[in-house]
Amino acid sequence: MRTEILIIGGGVIGLSIAYKLRIAGTRRIAVVERGTLGSEASWAAGGMLGVQAETDSPGQFLDLCKASLARYPEFIETLTAATDIDAELDRTGTLKLAFNESETAKLQERAEWQRNAGLSVEQLSATDIRRTEPFVSPNVASGLFFPDDWQIDNRKLLAALRRFAEISDIDIFENTEAGSIIVENGRAIGVMTSIGEIRSDHIVLATGAWTSLIKLGDVPIPLNIRPIRGQMLEFHSAKRIFHHVLIGSEGYLVPRADGRILAGSTTEDVGFDNSNTPHGEAVILNTAIQLSPSIAGLNVSSKWAGLRPMAADGMPVIGTIPGLDDMTVATAHYRNGILLAPLTAEIAAGQILNEEASPWMTIFGTQRLRFTEQVSTTRAF
Template sequence: MNEFLIVGGGVIGMMTALQLADAGHGVTLLERGRCGREASWAGGGIVSPLYPWRYTRPISALSRWSEGFYPELALRLLEETGIDPEYRQKGLLYLGVEDEARAMDWAREVGKPLERVDADFLYRKEPQAAPGFGDALWMPTLGSIRNPRLGQALRARLAAMPRVTLEEDVTVTGLRVADGRVTGVDSEQGRWSAERVIVCGGAWSAGLLASAGVELPVRPVKGQMILFRAPPGLVERVVLLDGRYVIPRGDGRVLAGSTLEEAGFDTSTSESARASLRDSAIRIIPALADCEVEHHWAGLRPGSPDGVPMIGAVPGLANLYVNAGHFRNGLVLAPASTHLLVDELLGREPIVDPAPYRLG
């Protein structure tokens, strides 16, 4: 019997497995498809909430801890796997911010570099940004990571670790409960037992916990994105305007996102969303009008009340833990939220106060 059984092979599940294996523990990870191919793959990879001053303190606490973790993780994974997650720290430009005073107050409070810059600065940084802006907000420390490559690298690292067993294409159907204790899971492919079970199933977490009579307020929220094939250097850093954004990759490609749709588990794309995303991207970088839209996809975020993830032991069922409900910030919060859960699992001093994330 394994010490730990993780259900869900996204960035949250894989980072949890990596930390437990690093600490010398045996882990089995079950994934319904292929690891890193759901929300972890579908997002944009900005290593910050879009407008961090608009979020609650629990989200900010995890975000601040996580941001400094990605450069080290990217270098480690590149060295260990040969796969480059492409962490880029080139800053972020905010255009047309209406609550600038609130943003600056937040930056002073948390000690985050954020400044108001003039048009000369803006267009030196991004010459192709839409003309006519007299100023912008500039966050120089913000980074982005190529999340599909991050998922590939995490999967490759786990596959090479002797204490980790990856089981993909496993559809978990329910939790196994006896005498108030969770002993494992049932799946279409068989049964797995473990001393402790950790649910990291993203938008599917609520359904799994419901099989044991636990109500988890997590729902799928669809987000559509598009990818432009652009010449290298057209866009160098993340740029935001009116809640939409463009994110450059090292090879020149530019992501644009994203929609927010309450559509259940539907992952279909729509022409109206494609057109809206393209229009938003061109409003930010007009030259994208001449670039091909190479790809269009949708993913399912794990929506939750206020976007605060639920992390820790599940009340009323021994040996069951959850890490879910990160909404739009799963990748942003993954390092801190997984570290916080592993702190609880291994009896370590927590990196932040765990109380705001507890269930029940």
């Protein structure tokens, strides 16, 4: 079989790139997915679009996150119009909470650098917080309000991207595993899959936490991407008890419109095991109850875990592999793949269609990676 653009991996990154390429007029696009579309990290995520909660300093990563967030309203509007599936972009904002003096001091520092960086941030007293969110713990000491840290229902986003692919005649190959990229004279010309060879003009590797398992011919791809497990618990309350995303120093609560509350998460370097563990669940539960004692009385309606794709420096990898033409890599979005999907799609599609690297690729491309480097740090949650 032959196609124009062959995307390996049907998570939020692969599907957003397919969407962007189709909107830009690419005719033949195929997505090869080992399982079912959107059933791995992108499904497991909390859906926070947490530019200000997720960045610890000004710089290029903050700029990348901000630029992607800015694309969200139009991304969701056009996707909803095309599919009739609304991924519920919720712009209520996020509260980052402190429960003691040292956490309050850290929030103060965060507020200062963010204001200097031109971001909107409001400092709140314990009384302000309890007035806004009456079910937050009475032990709360202070907080920050980020009006521009939004959330999205990531599962509805995936459903919309899937619907878009189906109605736009994008070829979808589920239950199809890509093994090795076929390389000829320094060009990626196709992929060996579990259903045979697929040839293409250009390949996009959007294989998330499994990227390092792909081979270039007979040799492993020179990218060190590791799976970092995150477990989640879901609670259900008959009516919505929180309005904002609530973030503490060890975890978070994400309230959905239908009364579900997602609580996360762990950060575990345990290989490709994406099970839940009693320890992980206990950590999440304790953190959730610390944020709001009301959680203790709710039903646990679901639990799951997913594997975040992480490069050695924790930054996304969007670029090409030196010496290999006709292949784009879009992976390692680690904790922020939902947030970064619209911009990643734009960068990748721009490179494929215009054959010129975006300035973002110079910053977040593969050239910065020392391929043997080990993961050195992980954050608290």
